[in-house]
Amino acid sequence: MRSSRLRFWGLAVLVLGVFAGVLLVGYLSFGVRPMELPGVNERTAQASSTSDPWENRRWLDKAARVLRGGEGLGPDDDVEALLALPREAAVRRLMEDSRFGDTILDFNLFFLGFKFNSVDVDGAYDPKVFDFPNAIASARAMAHDGDYLALFDLEGPFFMPPLRTAPVDDPPLHPEDIGLSAEQLRHKAVGELRSALTRLVAVGSKTQPTHVYDFCSAIMGITLKTDKWHERVMRAFDDWEGLVLSRGSAVDGPLDALSGTSWKECYNRKDGTLPNIVLLREAAATALARFERVAAEIASFEPSQYQPRSVADFRPVDLTVFGSARKWISFGYEQGMALPNSSTNANRRRAAYILKRYFCDDLTPVGVEAPKTHAKGAIGEPGCQTCHYKLDPMAGFFRNYGSNFYDFSRDPYLTFDDLAFADRSRYVSGWQSSPQSKRPWEVGFIRSATEEALNSYGESIADLSAIIRKAPEAKQCLMRRLFEYTVAEDQAIDAAWLDGLTKRFEAEAVENSAQAMRNAIVRIVTSDAFLQRDADPRRCYDGIDPKHAAEAPPCRVAFLLDKSCARCHDKVEAKTGRLDLTKWKTTPDGKVHGFPHLDAQSNPLSARESLARLADRVTSNDPALRMPKGRAMSDRDRQELYRWAQEELTRLDDIGRQP
Amino acid sequence: MTSLRRMLGACALAATLWSNAAPADAQSAQFKGIAALSRELSARIAAPDLSVELDWFLPAPGLTELLGAWSAFGSEHTFQNGTPNTLNMVIYHVTLTNFARTLGAWCQAPPLKFDDRFAATLGRLCTWPAAAAKDDATLQAFWLALMGFAAPREEYEAWRTFFLTSSYRDRPGREVVPAMALALTLNPYFLLHR
Numbered sequence: 001m002r003s004s005r006l007r008f009w010g011l012a013v014l015v016l017g018v019f020a021g022v023l024l025v026g027y028l029s030f031g032v033r034p035m036e037l038p039g040v041n042e043r044t045a046q047a048s049s050t051s052d053p054w055e056n057r058r059w060l061d062k063a064a065r066v067l068r069g070g071e072g073l074g075p076d077d078d079v080e081a082l083l084a085l086p087r088e089a090a091v092r093r094l095m096e097d098s099r100f101g102d103t104i105l106d107f108n109l110f111f112l113g114f115k116f117n118s119v120d121v122d123g124a125y126d127p128k129v130f131d132f133p134n135a136i137a138s139a140r141a142m143a144h145d146g147d148y149l150a151l152f153d154l155e156g157p158f159f160m161p162p163l164r165t166a167p168v169d170d171p172p173l174h175p176e177d178i179g180l181s182a183e184q185l186r187h188k189a190v191g192e193l194r195s196a197l198t199r200l201v202a203v204g205s206k207t208q209p210t211h212v213y214d215f216c217s218a219i220m221g222i223t224l225k226t227d228k229w230h231e232r233v234m235r236a237f238d239d240w241e242g243l244v245l246s247r248g249s250a251v252d253g254p255l256d257a258l259s260g261t262s263w264k265e266c267y268n269r270k271d272g273t274l275p276n277i278v279l280l281r282e283a284a285a286t287a288l289a290r291f292e293r294v295a296a297e298i299a300s301f302e303p304s305q306y307q308p309r310s311v312a313d314f315r316p317v318d319l320t321v322f323g324s325a326r327k328w329i330s331f332g333y334e335q336g337m338a339l340p341n342s343s344t345n346a347n348r349r350r351a352a353y354i355l356k357r358y359f360c361d362d363l364t365p366v367g368v369e370a371p372k373t374h375a376k377g378a379i380g381e382p383g384c385q386t387c388h389y390k391l392d393p394m395a396g397f398f399r400n401y402g403s404n405f406y407d408f409s410r411d412p413y414l415t416f417d418d419l420a421f422a423d424r425s426r427y428v429s430g431w432q433s434s435p436q437s438k439r440p441w442e443v444g445f446i447r448s449a450t451e452e453a454l455n456s457y458g459e460s461i462a463d464l465s466a467i468i469r470k471a472p473e474a475k476q477c478l479m480r481r482l483f484e485y486t487v488a489e490d491q492a493i494d495a496a497w498l499d500g501l502t503k504r505f506e507a508e509a510v511e512n513s514a515q516a517m518r519n520a521i522v523r524i525v526t527s528d529a530f531l532q533r534d535a536d537p538r539r540c541y542d543g544i545d546p547k548h549a550a551e552a553p554p555c556r557v558a559f560l561l562d563k564s565c566a567r568c569h570d571k572v573e574a575k576t577g578r579l580d581l582t583k584w585k586t587t588p589d590g591k592v593h594g595f596p597h598l599d600a601q602s603n604p605l606s607a608r609e610s611l612a613r614l615a616d617r618v619t620s621n622d623p624a625l626r627m628p629k630g631r632a633m634s635d636r637d638r639q640e641l642y643r644w645a646q647e648e649l650t651r652l653d654d655i656g657r658q659p
Numbered sequence: 660m661t662s663l664r665r666m667l668g669a670c671a672l673a674a675t676l677w678s679n680a681a682p683a684d685a686q687s688a689q690f691k692g693i694a695a696l697s698r699e700l701s702a703r704i705a706a707p708d709l710s711v712e713l714d715w716f717l718p719a720p721g722l723t724e725l726l727g728a729w730s731a732f733g734s735e736h737t738f739q740n741g742t743p744n745t746l747n748m749v750i751y752h753v754t755l756t757n758f759a760r761t762l763g764a765w766c767q768a769p770p771l772k773f774d775d776r777f778a779a780t781l782g783r784l785c786t787w788p789a790a791a792a793k794d795d796a797t798l799q800a801f802w803l804a805l806m807g808f809a810a811p812r813e814e815y816e817a818w819r820t821f822f823l824t825s826s827y828r829d830r831p832g833r834e835v836v837p838a839m840a841l842a843l844t845l846n847p848y849f850l851l852h853r
Binding site for chain 1: 692694695698699701702703728729730732733734735736738774776777807808809811812852853
C-alpha cells in the first residue's frame with residue numbers, strides 16, 4: 001500500500017513537473033499576446049510614469065544595470081537620494097560612476113558586432129577586448145569629454161593588454177624553456193636577439209676597415225636568419241601579442257633595414273671600393289637601438305607594471321617604436337579571423353561588415369536601378385548588382401590589406417587569408433577607374449547606382465573613416481544600435497523618433513560628441529520604451545503622435561511611408577494607384593489589418609496581395625515599376641519597408657493557418 | 660486516484676497544445692544569460708570586492724554557452740541560445756537548485772561569504788518558522804536581494820503568501836530557504852531580458 005502510494009505521488013510529481021516545465025517554457029518562449037495585435041495601431045500609448053515607489057525603483061535599478069556595466073543597485077547605493085532626483089539627473093549621476101566606462105566599451109563592442117559576455121574576466125579586462133582599439137579610444141574619450149566618434153575611426157592609436165601571465169605553451173615547445181614563467185620566457189626570447197645585435201655592434205666597432213667583409217659576414221649571419229629570429233622571439237608571445245609584433249615589424253623591421261644597408265654596401269657596390277664600415281656600424285647600431293625601443297615598449301606592458309583598473313587607465317602603445325608614426329588599423333586578431341580576405345572574396349567580406357556595422361545596411365536584396373556605366377562579368381547581372389554596386393566599391397578601401405589586415409601597400413605581392421598570393425598591382429587594378437573617370441579609383445560609399453553626386457568616394461582607410469564620420473547614415477545607425485542595446489534588439493522603433501534622436505545627436509556632436517552621446521543615452525533611458533515592463537516588441541512606445549488616428553499605419557513604417565510614399569498614395573483613387581498608404585484598417589472580413597487597396601476593377605485586394613505588391617514594387621529593378629517613382633529612397637528605408645512587409649506576410653500566413 | 664492521473668495527464672496535454680498553438684510572431688523574450696545574472700547578483704549580495712558566479716553551480720563545466728551567451732570566435736558575436744527551450748531550462752533548473760541549496764546550507768555552516776546586510780537577512784530567514792523570519796521586512800529584503808526590482812510587487816506578494824500559507828509555513832529554515840530561492844530565481848522576471 002505504502003509502495004503504491006509512493007508510486008502514485010512519484011507519478012503525480014512527475015506529471016506536475018512536466019506540466020510546470022511545459023508551462024514555464026511556453027511562458028518564457030511565447031509570452032502572452034493576442035494574435036491580431038491591436039497594439040500595432042495604438043499610437044497613443046504613453047509612459048508608464050508612476051508614483052509607485054516600487055516601479056520607480058525598478059526603473060532606477062534597470063538604469064543602473066545598463067549604465068554600470070550590468071551592476072544594478074547594490075547595498076552601497078543611496079537609493080533614496082537617487083530617487084529624489086529628476087530622472088535625467090539620476091541618469092547623469094549614474095553616468096559619473098567609473099563603471100560607466102565599461103558600459104560604453106561594452107556598447108562600442110556591441111556596435112562593432114563583437115560584444116562579449118563581459119569586458120572583464122576574473123577582475124581584469126579580457127585581453128580580447130584590446131582587439132578593438134577604436135572601441136577603446138572612444139570609451140576613453142567619454143571619460144574626459146573627448147572625441148566619442150573615434151569609434152568611427154578605422155585607424156588610430158593602439159592599446160595593448162597586459163602581457164599574459166600564463167605560459168603560451170605548456171610544456172614549452174623548446175626544452176631549454178622548461179621551468180620559465182611567461183615573463184621570464186619573454187625576457188629570454190627578447191634578450192637573445194638583443195644579445196646577438198649587441199655582439200654584432202661590438203664586432204663592428206673592433207673590425208678594421210680593411211677587414212670590413214668580416215663585418216659584412218657577421219651582419220649577414222643574422223639578417224639571413226630573420227625568419228628564425230622572428231620565430232625565436234615569437235615563441236614567448238601568444239597569437240594576439242604576436243599579431244602586434246608582426247604588424248609592427250618588431251623583429252623584421254630592424255633586421256630588414258640592416259639587411260638593406262649591408263646588401264647595398266657589401267654586395268652591390270658598383271665602384272669597386274670597399275664597403276663603408278662607418279655606415280655599416282651605424283646600421284647595426286640603429287637596428288639594435290630600434291629593437292631596444294620595441295623591447296622596452298613591450299616590456300612596459302608586463303603585468304607587474306601595467307594593470308588597468310578602468311577604461312581611463314588603458315594606455316596606448318607608442319607606435320613610433322615600430323619605426324614609423326603610422327596609425328594602427330582598428331582590426332585586431334579576432335576580426336582578422338572573422339573577416340578574412342580570401343583570393344575569391346577580394347575584401348567583400350570586409351565591405352559587407354562595414355556596411356552592416358557602420359551603416360546598418362545588412363544588404364537585404366532590395367533591387368537596384370541599372371547604373372549608368374554597366375558592370376561587367378558575372379556580377380554585372382542585375383540580381384548580383386543589387387548588392388555588388390555598393391559592396392565592390394566599399395571593398396576597394398581595403399584593396400592593399402591582405403591576410404590579417406596586414407598592409408601590403410609597400411610590397412609587390414599580397415597574401416590572402418587562404419594563403420594564396422597575388423601580384424598586388426594587378427590585384428588592385430580591379431578597382432581602377434576607367435580613363436574617362438575623374439577619379440583614380442572606383443572606391444567609395446555608394447548610395448545610388450545612378451546618381452554619383454549622392455555618393456562619397458575616397459581611396460584609403462583614412463578616407464573611409466572620414467566618410468563614416470560625415471555620413472548621417474552612420475550616426476543614425478549608432479543611435480539605432482544604442483536603442484537596441486539599451487532597450488532590446490527586437491523592439492520596434494518609430495522611424496520618426498529615431499530620426500529626431502539622430503538629428504539631435506548630430507547637432508550636439510558638432511560641439512562635443514561625448515556630451516552628445518551622454519544626452520542620447522539620457523533620452524533613451526528615460527524613454528517610454530525603456531520604462532515598459534513586458535514590452536510588446538512590435539509596438540513603438542516613443543515618438544507617438546497623438547494626432548494620429550487609430551487607423552494610422554504601423555509605427556515601424558509609418559514615417560517611411562509618410563516620407564516617401566504617401567504623397568502619391570493617399571486615397572483610393574485611380575490616380576493614386578487605388579492605394580491609400582496613410583491608413584491601416586481592419587479588412588472587411590475583420591480578421592487582419594491592411595492598406596485600403598483596390599484592383600483595376602475596384603475590387604478590394606486582400607491584405608496579402610496588397611503587401612506582396614508593395615514588397616515587389618519597392619524592390620523591383622525595373623524603373624517603370626520601382627517605387628517611389630522618380631524619387632530617391634535610401635537603401636536602409638527600402639530595406640526596412642521590405643523587411644516589414646515580409647514579416648507581415650509571414651504573420652498573415654500564420655494567421656491563415658490557424659483554425 | 661485514476662481520475663487524478665487523468666486530470667494530470669490532461670493538464671500536461673493542454674499545456675503542450677497551448678504552448679504549441681502560440682502564434683509564430685509572438686514575443687520571444689531572451690534569457691539574460693549566466694554572466695549577466697551573476698553580475699546582477701554580485702552587485703546585490705556579494706561581499707565587497709568579491710563576486711557570486713552562477714557558473715560555480717552548473718552541473719558540469721562548459722554549459723554556460725547553452726544558457727544564453729555572447730559567444731563565438733572567428734565570426735561576429737551574436738547572443739546565442741537565449742531562447743528558452745527544454746534543454747536550457749533543465750540546466751537552469753539544476754544550476755539554480757544548486758545555488759538555492761547553497762543558500763540553504765548557509766543556515767548551518769556558511770559556505771560562501773556574502774555582503775553583511777544580505778548575510779543578516781539570510782541569518783534571520785534561517786530561523787524560519789520563527790516570527791522574525793516571517794516578518795515582511797525580512798522577506799522583502801531577501802526577495803529584493805535576489806530579484807532586485809525586476810518583478811512587479813504582485814510577484815513578491817504571491818511568493819510571500821505561498822510560503823506563509825503553504826506547508827512550508829512550519830518547516831525548518833534549511834528547507835524553506837532553498838525552496839524560496841529556487842522559486843524566486845526560476846521566475847521569468849529574474850531570468851529574462853525583458
